[in-house]
Amino acid sequence: MTNKSYCNRLGPLVEIKRARRGIYLAGLFFFLLVRIPAARCADAPQWMHIAANGALPAHDEKTNAVLLYSEDILSVQSNGKIKKVERRVYKILRPDGREYGTFHANFDAETKINNIHGWCIPSQGKDYEVKEKDAIETALLGVQNGELMTDLKSKILTIPAADPGNVIGYEIEQELRPYVMQDVWAFQRAEVPVREAHYSLQLPPGWEYKTVWLNHPEVPPSGGGGQWQWAVSDVTAIKPEGGMPPWQSVAGFMVISLFGNASGRVNGFQDWKAMGIWENGLANGRREVSPEIKKKTAEITATGATTLAKMRALAEFMQKDIRYVAIQLGIGGWQPHPAPEIFLHKYGDCKDKATLLSTMLSEIGVESYYLNINTERGTITPATPATRWFNHVVLAIRLPNDLNDASLHMVITYPKLGRLLIFDPTDEFTPFGNLRGELQESYALLVTPDGGELIKVPQLPAATNGVVRAAKLVLTSTGTLSGDFVEQRNGDYGTQQRASLKSVTKDADRVKFIETMVSHSLSAFQITKASSSNLNQIDQPFGYQYSLVAQNYAKTAGNLLLVRPRILGSNSSDLLEKKEPRLYPVEFDGPERNADTIEITLPAGYEVDDLPPPVNADYSFASYHSKTEVSGNVLRYTRAFEVKELSVPVSKMEDLKKLYRIIANDERNTAVLKPAGH
């Protein structure tokens, strides 16, 4: 209930920073953890010994640990305060399972840790015990995406002797005052099978609850009279796979909403409308305009002849001039700062940026609404109960009736409000009218004064995203290939390059992105000229123009010359080249269409002896077409790869594997040249 990671900018770029921070933290934590003073030895509690003596759940030889016992007890007081007890017992099976011996409990201003204990029952010798005074505390685990400040902290404890063969366990007792009376029981684990998991709920008189099960058959509770218990057993581990759907759409959960009279707190959400009302209430008064905002809005829009031009100017201001900074304290994890404050400082997080843009749009007579979304497609589905599993806020902008423009792609029609343009002001690189792939084909909560409604963000045409490459090249009889490439990088492909180029610290490094890309296809080459276009004009497609010389590109074999016409780029993947059968669907980043047109002028005195066959592979989810032709002394290779559906179910996995192999073969195919007249 304490996760407040309510903002997500461009994921991959941010992840790099997190990873780097993690490296030094890991070292520091280790330094401290191994120096934690000794606590007295004490026997592990009875519940842990009982669990330790039970049979192991089914597992394979790669399993690092099994969860023998899991128990969550939620006791609600009449004033809405909650006491929560969490118990876990693991058996460590392999050396890599030692990581389960380090556990943490999160807390913030609304959550207090009353007690935290850990024990080890070694296979030989006396039990070990560690207590709260042995813990280290940090605010860094709660920091995501480089937020400047958050009040979310963690206590971390390391249990001694968490070695293979030993059983470790812990108990955390907390007092919670959640902003929303809702809990989530996550009983399924990644890579750890669960033997038994229990959840107990105690409610005071007059309180009610509602549960929704996700990705697991519903289990009826036992008990009654204010006390209920649920139990599941032998829950298989989820084995992570590359490109799999998000955790919330594959793991078993029970979402528990509570209804009573918690003072100053909101009951669990009955539905999305109720959640929308709460969200709207949080933003109440936050979009009031200040004289400074009025003035700036007038200044920005002064030269815009049309409403669309004014909207674009405001969007650009928000993308470029309002810096991303997140300060999330208390309810600030959920509630935006007031627009005048955001404008004054010229910084804010995603909901702040949405708030200020909404305020400025309102000044030019354009309505807009918050749209809560998750950057991992599939986290929220129509089956998901109303819960705060969103991590980002964008804006749904109501388009004036007379505004029709072909550049506005991401438009939905919402019955009550008409046409809405979905725009992410936190995304510095995606132009007004578009939306990056990870947010497409996703469910999002539209927040309006009437409440909220789950709506589906549509998928844009494949042609809005991808690489369109054209090359005119000359091959010599010694195998040297030289010539010019022109690339247009649309959508997310342009965004990635813009973000990368803007992060370089010296001009000389700009060419490195091209060198890296080319080196994945050519073994020996020199980039002789390189430039980019529309780096800062995000409403125009980003482009690269470069020239190269590749020595020994064509290989001699006897008197033959072997030429791979594909030259650059790859659309294949070895994602499915695994021994184990695929368990989960494959999710694409977004729709895309990549197209290559390569023209190679052949060396004098050579003619084509053999050409690769054309490829035509069409599936419901994707297609690939390629063709190699000769016209005079020019070898012409064209190909197109298109992603049409963003999720490929397991039932079509063999087709996807086959498609990737077809593409891989085509990418390696070679044209054979021979001396003319032979």
Next chain:
Amino acid sequence: MLVRRTFLLIFVFAFCMTVHDVRLASAGDEWQSINPEELKMTSEPQAPGAPAIILYRQVDRDDSDVRRAHEYNYIRKKIFTEEGRKFADVEIPLVKGKWDIQNIKARTIKPDGSIVNFDGKIYEKEIIKARGLKYLAKTFTLSDVQPGSIIEYHYMIDFAEYLVFDSNWVLSDDLFSKRSKFTLKPYGEWALQWSWPNGLPEGAKPPVNENKLIHMEAQDIPAFQAEDDMPPEAAMKYRVDFVYSEDGFEKEQEKFWKRQGKKMNEAAENFVNKRKAMEQAVAEIVAPSDSPDVKLQKIYARVQKIRNTSYELEKTEQEQKRAKEKEINNVEDVWKRGLGDGYQVTWVFLGLARAAGFDAAPVRIATRDDHFFKPNMMRTKDLNTNVVLVKLNGKDTYFDPGAAFTPFGLLPWSETNTSGLKLDKDGGTWVTTTLPESSVSQILRKADLNLVSDGSLEGKLTVTFTGLEAQWRRVGEHNEDEAHRKKLLEDYVKEIIPAGSEAELTNKPDWASSAPALVAEYTLKVPGWVSGAGKRALFPVGLFSGPEKHMYEHSTRVHPLYFRYPFEKTDDVRIELPLGWQVGSLPQAVNNDAKVMAYSLKVENNKGSLHLERHLRSDLTILEQKYYGALRNFYQSVSSGDDQQIVLQPIGASGGN
């Protein structure tokens, strides 16, 4: 007067200086005057493309009054791009009870010269809190920062009373620094020594001591940029180190090391001097008839069987208490208890070798994994580990059995080709440890495969890792289980084959010993290795060329290149063609001998059986930046050679060649 200096504080300080972007700035006027030229700047010619630069940085440390030691920091940055605005987020570390950050002042100067004083909140972020320790950071962000803005802030670090410790000025920053000024007013009761181990930025004059104030200025310090295969950062960044000593410093290098050498020798000899115990022990290990080689090998092998606690997982204090491990004071303790750390184990080897009649000496060396040893720095701690020098059959040979899994006659890579002090009662003599030849550390890949009709390769593969190639893999896996080791070896094969492949380990490699070779056997399948070309089929020759595919992608380089040890890779691959197919043409043999690097490739056809031999050798450990282009060209030629194709065609078809 009580002055506390602890290892912990040095650690804490090092942590802060390393981790955080913020650099520490003299009292005086609160703000430096604004130069209109700085306001107009849109770029810095000496740092083209930089998102921001440091215009001015000032660090004034005053240790003179141990009750009020403090450090004033002032920093001014110019923001050039949107990306550079991130430098408006400031984080200043502190350790509660040890030092505090006071009087933080900050402001933004907009391109038009208007000033936005920082009046926002300064947060105190908890980095780590544990028993008796509290690491915090004061954090804030400046308002209204845009490209063209200048941001600046200053603050005071107030150290706790009686807290004086070694410090440094790290001159290199992630950003180009236009002008920097540093001062240190030292604590007067102790001697202070300062040095700049990696040199100073071009044009910078060394620190000067005037009127008990050490000061220096530097201009135009390039931004520090990390690169792959570069020497350790600690050996590359410009910095000035300050070291206090209660006992004073020896000014002459030779005298210093003589004195330290004597001390180290005394400590080593006191630990080793258990002649009787060692003689008894050695009698159990060797036979009188053993040759010197055999004797020493037996001793080495036996010593490596001692439980080496340096390679065990670090125990929590509870586990240590329960283990009741007593202090070890000499080689006899190690021998009797059957355990010791790596350092102690190596000295046991010294004791046993001497007891067996060998001329053996203790040597303290500096490992080259973190920084490069410079004797003129006169830092004893740089000689951070020990080896034993034995005269074996008239030849000086170095041994470190305390470094687990190191084969007889070898040292771990970080101990090779590095300086050390061979200890004796007179202080010792300087030596350099040996660097093993490339042939010592090899990866041999021998495959017997069949090309099947669907274009796949199937068969058996044996990979033999020798010397240091075996040693580091064994060290890395010593606390892992069989499943982990199996995965490591199978993943290795997938990495070296530049296509999807299936490898299944079929043997149980010897992970436990220090044998020179670690052998892994597999069944291997590479689907679709052969591609079609009309009536022909093409077979790429670089089956195990994956690691060399994307070496040195970029045409420019800033730092020298640094490699751990010389190595060789040898491939011996035999492939049976399917019935009905024959070789149309073979690629020409390649033999590229660039002295310190060499690559050769040869393919033969023996009646439908292909034989591929590929050899790659590197004798490099360090290479100047100016030779980067040559190295890149070499690897491009390797990759080009590996991309060559064997043309296959149906028997009876005319290939036109």
